[in-house]
Amino acid sequence: MTDILPGTDPVSQAALKDEILRAEHISKRFGGVVALNDVSLSIYKGEICCLVGENGSGKSTMIKIISGVYTPDEGDITVNGRQYKKLTPITSIHEGIQVIYQDFSLFPNLTVAENIAINQQLASGKQLVNWKQVEQIAREGLAKINVSLPLDAEVSTLSTADRQLIAIIKALLANARIIIMDEPTTALTQKEVAALFKVINGLKSQGMSILFVSHKLNEVIEIADRTVIFRNGKKTMDQDAKGLDAKKMEFYMTGREIDGQAITFGEVNQADAPLLKVEQLNLARGFFDVSFELKPKEVLGITGLLGSGRTELALALFGELPANSGKIYLQGKEVQIKTIQDATAHGIAYVPDDRIRQGLFLEHSIENNIVVSIIGRLVNRLGLVNSKRKASEAQRWVRQLELKTPSPELPVKSLSGGNQQRVVLAKWLASNPKILILNGPTVGVDVGSKAEIHELIRSLAQQGLGILLISDDIPELFQTCHRILLMRAGRIVEEYKRQDITEQALNAELVAAAPVRADASASTHVSAQP
Template sequence: MTDTTTPLIELRGITKRFGGVTALNDVSLSILPGEIHCLAGENGSGKSTIIKVISGVYHPDAGEILIDGKPAGTLDPVKSTAAGIQVIYQDFSLFPTLSVAENLTLNSFLREGAAIVDRARGRRMAAEVLERLGVTLPLDAAVETLPTSGRQLVAIARAVLADARLIIMDEPTTALTGREVERLFRITRDLQAHGIAVLFVSHKMREMLDLSERLTVFRNGRKVAEGPIADFDEAAITRAMTGRDLEATRFDTPPRTADAPRIEFRNVSVPGELNDISLSIWPGEVVGVSGLIGSGRTELALTAFGMKPGFSGQILLDGQPVNPRSVDQAIRAGIAYVPEDRLSEGLFLPRSISDNSIAASIGRFVSGPWLDRRAAAQATRDMFDRMAIAAPSPAVPVATLSGGNQQRVVIGRWLMTGAKVLILNGPTVGVDVGSKATIHAIIHRMAREEGLAVLMISDDVPELVANCGRVVTMQHGAITGELQGAALTEDALNDSIRLNPGVTA
């Protein structure tokens, strides 16, 4: 019988320094066999560092690690894995060109020291572990062809196949739809039923409250709160994570004073993607779009941004047809688009904040073959202050910033173009609660002061309800409903999405 009173892993007084920076300061943490334990904290709080200490990637400068109540000595990745500890990082660490079955079983064959891979046995092993998890995946499909949720399932199944006793999930719901999150939670509880502990690392408070049994909160490298999940609510978690109270704000929609909508879609269609879309957004207004992957929400954004040149119908700005057929036309018309994946689509990570900031408006600073560096630097400094970016200077690489500050750079870049319309696809994906509140406030200030029209696409229902005067729902490329005013509640929006479930990828 499994001893559920002795921690599977226990960290006592862990301190970790990088040069003059203390990433972890006298941190203690224990995880019991078969428990679902949530680790919360803002970006930079020490969550990633503690994961790497547990997995043996980092060696602490002080403190002790015990496994099953016995001192573990100096952990390295091999010893950590042998103890049954598996980490599922946000990139999943899979081989994209190998099949599902190969990704699942390769490590098993390597541990066995097999000289020849028994493919038939590998397929049986893969099929058995997927059946155990209650999921179906094509065994012969290359992992790179799977959606994010499918790749995540492969990573979880691989950990189970490696006889995991503790699975650490690092921000596992960042790119998942609501339905996919529900499936992940079901699988997580099934892992628990089989005696596998889960350390669920997140900054999404509702997920913490729904899933975990115990919660630990880090702030600035210290443990600041810990206890049964029943001892917490959203306000208490927010206070522990940020050190201050963040009031739940619902932003007001300004009155309409313009003669025409800032942007208007009239009967816009894209073969196989959009079907007769009509939608208007007025100056200063924030309108939300909700719907699962495949519903057409991203296709609507890309059409407005000139990336679907074959569309029919009309797109108007301030009452005048613009009908952008290229990205350049859209930018010149005053339409800006912040993509959902800022890391692969929105930023030049090795480059500085300055270089990233002027990328979309560089024409303003170029005369002949020359770049007016003084004007570009001044514009960047203005944006830097306007977006409240926390960094030593605009010269630092954007890769060194937290997720929230990176997102502010992307949004600020587009505001530097003088945009009239800002399309935000997942505006706070991977952003902690403090930065999320700041980004929302900035968006509304710009909308109110500059007459910006904002189209906000999000899976985060509370985010849509708090920020949007209206939210439209989409399914199969068509608008299926609209909620506004007092009718726009979280329950009503969730019900609308369920009634119009769209297509999950």
């Protein structure tokens, strides 16, 4: 049963617009788990359809069925008027369906031109490579979306945004009629997102259909013509995007209302001595003249675009990229932080933005991942690891952070994104830190878990921790922070109290053009605004 909301009538929409793809009554089970339960989805010519849902809602399964990777257990798919019981990847591509995955499917060691042209080369079945033709194909491709990239640059040297453009061009050159983009903005800065949306809108005006899969609701509001929401393998909404707001979408995604107003923030006692004080901190090609204070029980947000120096600042405080000059005081005493061991010895913990690469040991058990930072404390008198204490310590954090897993002995890779992030948090909370630095704590985490992690951050602060939260997710900052520092081109340019600024205003400040400096290192004397 599909509970399509009143006011939406796919049939009448089909009459108005050309329907390119229609997936009807699709069901798919994996073992005992129902991934999709009688779901229908249509895509029309020249529209941007946003598919929204939490992790595990069935979005990915739907994409894989449309692109022919999975065979549905029930239901059928009609593409360009032809009906299929199941699609294969090849027929799906033949019908003009192109998926752009999060990894963009590029070869980092090959040039831009070759990456663009490689599918044509393979499709032609030719055994020899004509490099003139490769270049020509690449030029034509770039012209299609009206961008310019260095053709002979290796893709590994390009930014994420540029790689995405190449992936889009590849899809276009494959004669795509529907482009499916799976979480395309995850690794993009706000500016790059704006540029991407321009490209997407350009494609739409050329008659291309876009299925935009995302859980970033503000982006969905900005780009969608029509919004489809999945929850627990069912479609809960399918309607015109006009007049849809984030709160309503959240309701259909989670089945409950997440009330932004009901949040209670802990009090920061202004009379308290600062936990952390940073004076005139500098790092070559990182940041300049950074000074700020962090009080106990305070959540201090640091925002800025990718490449504004926000991550470098975190890494400097954590000892991974030690600052070149400046002073760091912890509870009033000046400390030297030259290594990560210095930082952890002083009670500073860091939850990195790249969870998979920097935060987790995927093949290892949840237990090992949790105790890794405190293993030195879990030894007996002989200096051997006390396996009982190790297990009980892990068990304690599994309970405390409500980690959803049958056993802490399972490898971390068996967990969902939100639960994986809890493991990284548990690893550092176990070490009983004084200061917690969180870098993008909810990147790739679904809405439900996100709210829970925000609640956790607030309650940790109330227990006395000082928290530095680095994020460019504006609502997140407003859900958690007492104060917010704005970084731009390696400097702290502004400080806001949460009550004194609106989300819209902060967003505008964030994306405002960064000042271009010819010689940044020469201008370190100019003091930044505190």
